[in-house]
Amino acid sequence: xxxxxxxxxxxxxxxxxxxxxxxxxxxxxxxxxxxxxxxxxxxxxxxxxxxxxxxxxxxxxxxxxxxxxxxxxxxxxxxxxxxxxxxxxxxxxxxxxxxxxxxxxxxxxxxxxxxxxxxxxxxxxxxxxxxxxxxxxxxxxxxxxxxxxxxxxxxxxxxxxxxxxxxxxxxxxxxxxxxxxxxxxxxxxxxxxxxxxxxxxxxxxxxxxxxxxxxxxxxxxxxxxxxxxxxxxxxxxxxxxxxxxxxxxxxxxxxxxxxxxxxxxxxxxxxxxxxxxxxxxxxxxxxxxxxxxxxxxxxxxxxxxxxxxxxxxxxxxxxxxxxxxxxxxxxxxxxxxxxxxxxxxxxxxxx
Amino acid sequence: xxxxxxxxxxxxxxxxxxxxxxxxxxxxxxxxxxxxxxxxxxxxxxxxxxxxxxxxxxxxxxxxxxxxxxxxxxxxxxxxxxxxxxxxxxxxxxxxxxxxxxxxxxxxxxxxxxxxxxxxxxxxxxxxxxxxxxxxxxxxxxxxxxxxxxxxxxxxxxxxxxxxxxxxxxxxxxxxxxxxxxxxxxxxxxxxxxxxxxxxxxxxxxxxxxxxxxxxxxxxxxxxxxxxxxxxxxxxxxxxxxxxxxxxxxxxxxxxxxxxxxxxxxxxxxxxxxxxxxxxxxxxxxxxxxxxxxxxxxxxxxxxxxxxxxxxxxxxxxxxxxxxxxxxxxxxxxxxxxxxxxxxxxxxxxxxxxxxxxxxxxxxxxxxxxxxxxxxxxxxxxxxxxxxxxxxxxxxxxxxxxxxxxxxxxxxxxxxxxxxxxxxxxxxxxxxxxxxxxxxxxxxxxxxxxxxxxxxxxxxxxxxxxxxxxxxxxxxxxxxxxxxxxxxxxxxxxxxxxxxxxxxxxxxxxxxxxxxxxxxxxxxxxxxxxxxxxxxxxxxxxxxxxxxxxxxxxxxxxxxxxxxxxxxxxxxxxxxxxxxxxxxxxxxxxxxxxxxxxxxxxxxxxxxxxx
Numbered sequence: 003x004x005x006x007x008x009x010x011x012x013x014x015x016x017x018x019x020x021x022x023x024x025x026x027x028x029x030x031x032x033x034x035x036x037x038x039x040x041x042x043x044x045x046x047x048x049x050x051x052x053x054x055x056x057x058x059x060x061x062x063x064x065x066x067x068x069x070x071x072x073x074x075x076x077x078x079x080x081x082x083x084x085x086x087x088x089x090x091x092x093x094x095x096x097x098x099x100x101x102x103x104x105x106x107x108x109x110x111x112x113x114x115x116x117x118x119x120x121x122x123x124x125x126x127x128x129x130x131x132x133x134x135x136x137x138x139x140x141x142x143x144x145x146x147x148x149x150x151x152x153x154x155x156x157x158x159x160x161x162x163x164x165x166x167x168x169x170x171x172x173x174x175x176x177x178x179x180x181x182x183x184x185x186x187x188x189x190x191x192x193x194x195x196x197x198x199x200x201x202x203x204x205x206x207x208x209x210x211x212x213x214x215x216x217x218x219x220x221x222x223x224x225x226x227x228x229x230x231x232x233x234x235x236x237x238x239x240x241x242x243x244x245x246x247x248x249x250x251x252x253x254x255x256x257x258x259x260x261x262x263x264x265x266x267x268x269x270x271x272x273x274x275x276x277x278x279x280x281x282x283x284x285x286x287x288x289x290x291x292x293x294x295x296x297x298x299x300x301x302x303x304x305x306x307x308x309x310x311x312x313x314x315x316x317x318x319x320x321x322x323x324x325x326x327x328x329x330x331x332x333x334x335x336x337x338x339x340x341x342x343x344x345x346x347x348x349x350x351x352x353x
Numbered sequence: 354x355x356x357x358x359x360x361x362x363x364x365x366x367x368x369x370x371x372x373x374x375x376x377x378x379x380x381x382x383x384x385x386x387x388x389x390x391x392x393x394x395x396x397x398x399x400x401x402x403x404x405x406x407x408x409x410x411x412x413x414x415x416x417x418x419x420x421x422x423x424x425x426x427x428x429x430x431x432x433x434x435x436x437x438x439x440x441x442x443x444x445x446x447x448x449x450x451x452x453x454x455x456x457x458x459x460x461x462x463x464x465x466x467x468x469x470x471x472x473x474x475x476x477x478x479x480x481x482x483x484x485x486x487x488x489x490x491x492x493x494x495x496x497x498x499x500x501x502x503x504x505x506x507x508x509x510x511x512x513x514x515x516x517x518x519x520x521x522x523x524x525x526x527x528x529x530x531x532x533x534x535x536x537x538x539x540x541x542x543x544x545x546x547x548x549x550x551x552x553x554x555x556x557x558x559x560x561x562x563x564x565x566x567x568x569x570x571x572x573x574x575x576x577x578x579x580x581x582x583x584x585x586x587x588x589x590x591x592x593x594x595x596x597x598x599x600x601x602x603x604x605x606x607x608x609x610x611x612x613x614x615x616x617x618x619x620x621x622x623x624x625x626x627x628x629x630x631x632x633x634x635x636x637x638x639x640x641x642x643x644x645x646x647x648x649x650x651x652x653x654x655x656x657x658x659x660x661x662x663x664x665x666x667x668x669x670x671x672x673x674x675x676x677x678x679x680x681x682x683x684x685x686x687x688x689x690x691x692x693x694x695x696x697x698x699x700x701x702x703x704x705x706x707x708x709x710x711x712x713x714x715x716x717x718x719x720x721x722x723x724x725x726x727x728x729x730x731x732x733x734x735x736x737x738x739x740x741x742x743x744x745x746x747x748x749x750x751x752x753x754x755x756x757x758x759x760x761x762x763x764x765x766x767x768x769x770x771x772x773x774x775x776x777x778x779x780x781x782x783x784x785x786x787x788x789x790x791x792x793x794x795x796x797x798x799x800x801x802x803x804x805x806x807x808x809x810x811x812x813x814x815x816x817x818x819x820x821x822x823x824x825x826x827x828x829x830x831x832x833x834x835x836x837x838x839x840x841x842x843x844x845x846x847x848x849x850x851x852x853x854x855x856x857x858x859x860x861x862x863x864x865x866x867x868x869x870x871x872x873x874x875x876x877x878x879x880x881x882x883x884x885x886x887x888x889x890x891x892x893x894x895x896x897x898x899x900x901x902x903x904x905x906x907x908x909x910x911x912x913x914x915x916x917x918x919x920x921x922x923x924x925x926x927x928x929x930x931x932x933x934x935x936x937x938x939x940x941x942x943x944x945x946x947x948x949x950x951x952x953x954x955x956x957x958x959x960x961x962x963x964x
Contacts, residue, residue, distance in 0.1 A: 045902075049604045049948040078604040079948070098605035139608075139648035141655065231770035231819055321814060322864075323902025 031055070031064060033107050039067070039091065039351045040305075040316070040328060041081045042344030051081030051095055053109075054343045060330065063341050068093070068102070071109040077102065084351040085125045087153070091351070092132065094122050101125070101134065103156055106353055118149055118158035125151070126171040126178055129197035131159075133178045135168035140186040143167075148180060148195060162200050164193045173197075174216045174246070181211040181223065188232045192223060192244065205249055208240045213274075215267035217285050219246045224265040224274055227257070241274070254290050264306035268333070273308050280306075280313060280335065295335030307350035312338070316347045395482060395489070397717060398739035398751050400787065400800055400834060404479040410961055411890070411918060411932070413516055414526050414547050415469040416479070416499075422879065422892050422916075424481045425834050425855040426497070427872055427899075428468060429945035432600040433952055434551050434567045437468035440871050441496030442483060442802055443830035443859030445809075448759055448779075450486070450493035452500045454589050454619055456637050459493050461659040461687050462694075464762035466499075470595050470613060474516065474528035474545045475573045476501040483834065484802060485783050487757035488705055488721040488737040491683075495757045495781045495804070503541050503589060505577040509534035513964050520934075520957030523550035537579045544572040555603060556942035556953035564607040564649075565600030569593060587621040598649055602948035610649035614642040629671045637663040657691025659763060677709040679721075689763050697767040700728040701760075705735075717741045729766060730777050733758055747791045754784040761822070765810055771821040779824070781806045795839035795850075804830040828868060832857035849881040866905045870945075872897035874911075888920035888932075901947050912943035932959040 037057040044050025053067040064070070068077045078098030085092045091106040100116035121137035131150055138145030143166040149158045167185030171178055176197045182189040192205045192214075208225030215222045220243050227239035239257040244250070257276065265274040270286045280296035298315055304326065305316030313331040326347040330338045395401065404423055412418040417437040420426050426449070427440045438446035447464030450457050451471070459466050473479060479501055486494035511533040518526035528545040548568040554561040571593035579585045593615045601607035616639070623633040639661040644654045663685050670678040681704070688698035707721035719739040725732035737755035761776040783804035790797040809826035832855065839850040855875045859868045867873070874897035882889045895913040900906075920932035933956065940954040 045947075047602065047947075048901075049602050050907075076604055076948075079602050095604075098602075100604075139651055139653065141647050142651055142653050145651070229819065320904070323904035323906040325906065 031062070031067075031070075034067070034109050035107055035353055037062070037353055038309075038314075039084050039353060040343045040347045041084045041093070041349055041351065042326065043080050043082065043096075043346040043348055045345065046080055046097065049076045049079050049098075050345055051077045051079060051093075051098075052344050053077070053081065053084065053093070054347065055109075056328070056341055060339060060341065065342070065344055067109050068104070071104075072111050075111070082122070083124045083349060085127070086351055086353055087127045087132070091353070092125050094125055094134065096122060101151075113156040115151065115156050115158065118161060120145070120147075122149070123169055124171050126173040127153075128173040128176050128178055131197065133171055133173075133195065133197070134158075135164075135171050135180055136161075137167065137185045143185075143187060146185065148178070148193075150200060160200065162195060162202055164202060165189060165191050165204060168193065170213060172214045172216060172221070174221070177246075179214055179216075179221055181214050183210055183212055188228050190225070192221070194249075205244060205251060207242045207244070207251055208253070209237045210239070211242075212263060213265035215265055215272060216246075217267055217270065217272070220244065221246055222254075222265065222267070222272060224262050226261040226263060255292065263303065266306060266308040268308040268310060271308075271333070273306075273313060275303060275306050275315070278303055280315065280331075296331055298329060300329060304346060305348040305350065307352075308333070309350075309352055314350045316343065316349070318346050395486065395739075396480075397741050398719060398753055399486075399785070400483040400798065400836070402481045404473070404481070407888075407890075409473040409476075409479065410516055410959065411934070413472065413474040413518060413528055413545070413959075414524070414549075416471045416473055417468045419473055419479070420468065420481065420499070421894060422877060423851075425483070425853055425875060425877070426481070427870075427875055427896065427945075429870055430469065430949075430951065431946050432562060432565055432949045433553065434469055434549060434565060434597060435600060435949075438465055439468065439496075442804065442834075443828075443832060443857040443868070443871050444496030444781075444804070444806075445868065445870075447493060447762070448495040448781075450490055450495075450498040452490050452494075452498050453591065453617060454502060454621070455490075455635065455665075456617075456619065456639070456663060457491050457493060458615075458617065458639065460641055460762070461661060462641070462643075462657060462689060462763045464493065464759065464765075467613075469567075470569065470593060470615070471501065472528070472545045472547065472569070472571050472593075474526075474530065475543045475571050475591070477504045477530075477541065478502045483800070484753060484785055485737065485755040485757035485781060485804075487735045487781075488707070488723045488755060489681075491703070491723075492758060492760040492778070495759055495779075495783075495806070503573065503575045504532075505534065505539040505541055505575055505587065506532055507534040507539045507577075507579075508536060509539065513962075515962040515964075517960045518957055521955035522553045522952070523548075524957070525549070539577045540575070542572070542574045544570075546570050551600070553952035553955065555950045556940060558603065558950075560603075562600050562950075562952075564598045564609075567595070567597035569595035569597075571595075583625045583627075585623050585625070587619075587623075589617075589619040589621065591615070591617040600949070603950065604948070608648050608650075610646040612644040612646075614640070616640040629669075631667075631669040633665075633667040633669070635663070635665040635667075637661070639663065655692045657689060657693060659687065659689040662686045675711040678706070679709070680704075680706045687763070689767075693769060694763060694767045694772075695769075697763055699763075699766075702726050703732075715742060715744045717743075727760070729774065730761065732760070732778055733780055749789040749791070751787040751789070752784070755782075757781045757783065761810055765822045770819050771812070773822050776810060776822060777808055777824055779806060779809045783830075794841045795837065797838075798834075798836045800834045802830070802832055802834070804828075806830065825863075827862040828859060829862055830857065830859045832859075845885055847881075847883040849879075851877070851879040853877045861903065864903065866903060867900055869901050869903060870899050872899045872911070876913075886922040886924065888918075888922065888930075890916075890918040890920075892916045892918075896943075896945065899945070907947070909944055909947065912941055914939050914941040914943065928963045930959075930961045930963075932961075933957075934959065 040054040055064045078095035080096040082096040083094045093102040103113045123135045125134045134149040147161045150160045152159045167189045168180045169183040170181045178195040180193040182191040209228045211225045213224040223242040228237040230236040241255040262276045272283045278298045281292045283292045300317040302318040304318040315329045317327045326343040430437045439449045441449045451466040483497045514530045516528045530543040532541045551565040573591045575589045577587040595613045599607045599609040619637040642658045644656040665683045668680045683703045685701040703725040705723035709719045721737045723735040739753045741751045743749040758778040760778045785802040787800040806828040808824035810822045837852040859871045876895040878893040880891045893915040898911045900908045914937045916936045918934045923929045944950040
């Protein structure tokens, strides 16, 4: 009896010892539904891209989701964005020049797209296809394009050349709208791609269009303006609106004080950030007016999004290796809580 | 545009009237050039290691592997054959000076030297000196310095060496060295060619290193001539052209390429007086040129050129058999042109003086002062005090205290977005204490070093969201180096053992964390056995864990591996040596830069001819 007990203790002890010597614990979640993903870029030049998951009730926070669900696999060099479409999640890994396609509920890998992508940034979907913005070589203004992704074969079917620096991409009414932030340079265009025939046209907007949102046949474009080190010197940002019925552009609001960075739409409210502050505007009112709702304590504002109930503001914290945080507020601007994220969290992707 | 400041430069020439009658110096004009002599004097006080000839032929490609095996320096590479950066006594890459024929050859643009673009086969003496040396060698000599010199031998019959290396990953090396000297003229030259496909597999992964191929060709030519028994003129020249495709990370294949060209020309004129005084003039021209292809399949590049014009006048004045005086005045003009920095230049003038005094038969001291004036920044007054007490044959105690510095690089000062013209040099105040124990078959040295660094330049983002270098960092470095050397010869067997353990704590005083890429512990071991024509060399190294960011939240695991070399000397039949090398016998996975692993086990074979 005694010997068996001893053996049991020994065996159990060995088991504990075994699990303790592993570098990290790999714990699977039952499902990644009813929550949101945070793409963490990681440092440029290092394979530090990873995904954080937070459940809608904010009770579950999970770091390093890709590695946990894929046997410790390394995701890659700069995870720029995540987009959800039908039952899959598309992870755009910028400096590894690939997109990892995973199941959006289990986060297990389905396929890798790694040809015909050159500095891929963001992805949007229209007409059953995926459209991926690519910078090409950062210093070459003539090799930028949008790759058209076949979602059944997970390969790039064709490429559409566009002007320099295509960044965020928005899908509406079978058209794709690409904001040309400018890549390593600066630009001031929106490309319009017709997903039936992949034809492109451009619309001129303010300097450095960073974000877009569509409401009621209007495309709102947040332009942050040029920096002092850009050719021609610093210019002010502004909020443009494009009437999608006739493609006419007008300026809703100039930003003469500090540069705006990010924008998101929820219902009929438009939210945008300027430095550490968040502003909102009600788009159903007859006149356009904005109101400051949050003056945050973020150190380095790095990402922003809103959903039906909350505002999410992401902080990179520092450039010295600290992990980022997400500050979660009510739609009225009161802080609910903060949660830990990974290195350089730059957005939210709702699942 | 770049503003050109008013130039503050001065050339001070100190010439003493030769009225003082000093004891005749026994220095032979022919054998030892003044540069090498000065280095010999430094080695009495600081830890100095000369790389053996056999080790140079064992690792003829680049300098990284030699330094990792023989010295306490910790080196990191962005992949095999890529940029190789040193960390010497807890300092960063630009705080190690590389000195060629007495002239600092660190890059003017980035401040550091790339140890994979310096081939051991081109330099006859390679000496690693620990600790500061700015008072004599100028900027960057904070953690230590590496001296690359040529030896010109007079009365030397023609001697040539030919080395072939063929190794894994399609690696090839070919080099030729020649030396010859008559009564009055001596010539030395070398030419080296390296090439590698470098497609090594990543241990434990399915993929391999892609886009990491490199090749380089380098050559050096030196000529010395004695016009009379007093007047000697030397010419030294060096050339290197290298191309390398920049390999990526574990998950991303690299797409970029980097080409580099280095040209160095030096004219050295010395006059030797009857009473041992020496007056020496050095005039040098240095050129570095780079071309960076973001995508090697496209023609677009960013490029730059940095040139240096350098003049130094030295005076060595032995005053008595106890007292030596040495003075030095330098003028340096550097300018750069390129696609990033369109044009920028600066002038630096300096004067230094040192006094070597033998206080007692067993106590030597050396005191030096250096002051610089520059067109761009204010330089601190630099000094060094060195002493060595050798009371009995088997024991010596050495103490060194110095103030050293590193000037901001051209990229720090003039980079188009963010360059900061208001930067001042980084400063280092250090001291070290060493004890040497000499015994019949070897030597043991234990050194404690301490270095307080201030105004270190760090690139940081500012409110306008672009990055800018600022003098904001302070670091405290503490550590010790311990070295044991043991040799014993039996009837036909010679044995040699080298053991080295270094502990380094390099703390950022703001957040109290260890600086990135500096290991706390480092061990190197070499065991050499020579039995008749057989030569076996076993090497082991251990590199401790390093952090990869300022907050120490990420790290790279410690690693250890060993090499074995087996050589056979066919001298009885032909002047040929054949050597087989197995590197990383354990096939250990390791990386010393995040996500850029180095190769697992691989082999080289080396054939050397001497004739």
